[in-house]
Amino acid sequence: MTEKYNMPDERGHFGPYGGIFVAETLIPPIQELNAAYQQYLKDPEFIAELDADLKDYVGRPSPLYHAERWSRELGGAQIYLKREDLNHTGSHKINNTVGQALLAKRMGKTRIIAETGAGQHGVATATVAARLGLECVVYMGAVDVVRQSLNVYRMKLLGAKVVAVESGSKTLKDALNEALRDWVTNVDNTFYIIGTVAGPHPYPAMVRDFQAIIGRESKQQCLEATGRLPDALVACVGGGSNAIGLFYPFIEDESVKMFGVEAAGDGVATGRHSAPLCAGRPGVLHGNRTYLMADDDGEIIETHSISAGLDYPGVGPEHAWLKDTKRATYVNITDTEALEGFYALTRMEGIIPALESSHAMAYTMKLAPTMNKDEIIIVSLSGRGDKDMQTMAKREGIEL
């Protein structure tokens, strides 16, 4: 029998993970946010407004596409792509920013802040802020500002202020630090839209709930198309928002295997990677307890990945719990393998995936051939590759 899954508990714990680990000044705004979130989650008017936005503004439902040619080529399971890349702004990130922005509006906040790695969450935040006429500041590591310059320009076009963060490793984790510092300084009028299922409670649960539409639609679409549940789900995991969005509605369906794909960078054995679930240890960072990339002294170590969106030393606490309970399996894919996934999907199906999603594609290439032809894999195609054109062209020695 499948057990009822009802994580997290009232204080945001997923077993030993999650929780609220923040400085005292952030406790009142977190309590305020949690109260608003609990209230509006059950408010039919709020839900109706959110559903309308997801349909007419985001473009949902996103298709579940049967990649027939690629499935045939790999010679195993039937591969279905959940097309989050077709959402407005080009990734799953908008599902969450639309929801949090509606909350911000209900709470009377006039200023929005966000952190971003690849820039997809930053763009999705700047987009909803523009639509609602809210001031928007996006923190982005200085390294990422360079490697995702196209998204920086998009955010600026949308009226957001993009702050290049020069501290620490100058990537996503440092952008999160800086956003937390901003929040602590401007708590009264500011709403912090966290882009992933990390941070202090209620963020991991709230972002999951806004992203769970990915899994709900997938389940219904799969049943409609094939008359049955999938056998496996595959999604890339940085912080883990698209993965939890896909997994969550299937957690109680025990026959459905779940695979979270972390970024192995140069290879987990080299130490130059971003795979805390595969090769990290539990610790506390950014408001929650989870698996982290840290040294013996508890200092956070630098991460490496070809994809800015996966270049993060932590991971959502719910993934830590799903790993420990073995409900989900976490694997890793190197930069080189991710590029193979990138080219394969592009050439076999005419779909250019984001480098983040390419990790899920690469793992699918390993998994599908081990399965039968009547089995089904749903892969989260979390974002489109437009933002990575400069990076890819540069790798190929082409000047754009």
Added chain:
Amino acid sequence: MSRLAAKFEELAKTGRKALIPFITAGDPRPDFTVPMMHSMVKAGVDIIELGVPFSDPMADGPVIQRASERALAHKMSLRRTLEIAIEFRKNDQLTPVVLMGYLNPIEAMGYEAFANAAQRAEIDGVLTVDLPPEEGLECSALLKARGIHPIFLLAPNSSDERIKKMAAAGSGYIYYVSLKGVTGAGHLNTADIENKLQQIRANTRLPVAIGFGVKDAETAKTVANLGDGVVIGSALISKIEANPDDFEQAKNEIVELLASMRQAMDNQVQS
């Protein structure tokens, strides 16, 4: 009686307020810290907050962030910070030392191993910025059992309920963060602090040290009049930054600033 309790009792008897400097262990170099601590005591400080460097100091402004980065570049760690405390204690049995830092280095060491190590190093209090009392029960109990005070923060937006919670969970003193923001930021609003202190006093008898935004003798004097102690951090560390090639000069400027604060605070109380 603990070293911290004795210190606040002695201060209360003489009608003085605690001067509490914060420096980051190992900044700018590991061998700078112990002599700096002794010099600060000579300059008239009462309690020393010793910062444990962390790679991701989320509640700190740029000055203390860079202090952490300099210390970490010299492989400073929680373990080595405790060694510094042991070294200091060899020649100073009286001045309380409070560790201030973030939770992950403590998690990595393990709560019990940390509590034991802190006891061996004769640490008097531990303030963990990102460990609120709800999550901190286990760690606090281990510290308390070893005579070490768990010290908690209060902020301008803390409710009566939070203040009561801190008063019950914490001991030694309350660290009141005088402004919404990170360390070293902004300007103090005396009236706001005064109001909040009244609210805090109505809920706890613990001494209240005030920090964040204390920059010089003038602000120290103002703040000393409102609370039981004054914490100064970023303004001291700025002296280290201003003298990157001359540590002796940095030390002299820190001592000079602390001495001027001491004098201003004592005059205030007497006048």
